[in-house]
Amino acid sequence: MPHPRRSQRSYPQGFTLVELLVCLGVLAVMASFAISSWQRLQERSRVEAARDQLMNDLQTARVRALQRGETLQLTPLLDCTWRTSSDKDWSCGWQLVVKANQTVLHTSPLHAPLKVTFAKSDPLDIxxxxxxxxxxxxxxxxxxxxxxxxxxxxxxxxASRLRWQSGEACSN
Structure with a gap:
């Protein structure tokens, strides 16, 4: 037999609408921070991958110039939608060519829209x-x-040494 002082009421189980809305609001705020951090991480990865590709291609170009015994050039690619009309814009990627006859030895296109600029408007001679x-x-x-x-x-x-750093300027 139930205790006489206890009520026979049963309490509903679960969440109230207010509790549910508060939880959803907190979740939405956390998701917005996570998405912006994820986008920044993705973009940083794209920038670093392009930088690493350029650095590797430059090192490879040195070796190939030595092996071939002739001057090579690294020139910008010109066929992507995000490239500007500037002579210094290498945003589509680059290619390694023999300077004497412009025979293409290697091409490295960039598939992500990044801004890549070279300090000079002329191709780089190796x-x-x-x-x-x-x-x-x-x-x-x-x-x-x-x-x-x-x-x-x-x-x-x-001495033709390559190095990279964060930012847009080379410091000593």
């Missing part, structure tokens, strides 16, 4: 001794989304 350009030559690989402010610079220093 001498038959494997020397890359001149001191001060640099490429900036940057996100098209200005609000994210993601950029890496690939710098050419003395």
């Amino acid at each position: 001498s038959q001794r494997g020397d890359l350009g001149t001191v001060g030559d640099r490429w900036v690989v940057k996100s098209q989304q200005a609000a994210l402010n993601i950029a890496n610079v690939l710098c050419l220093s003395s």
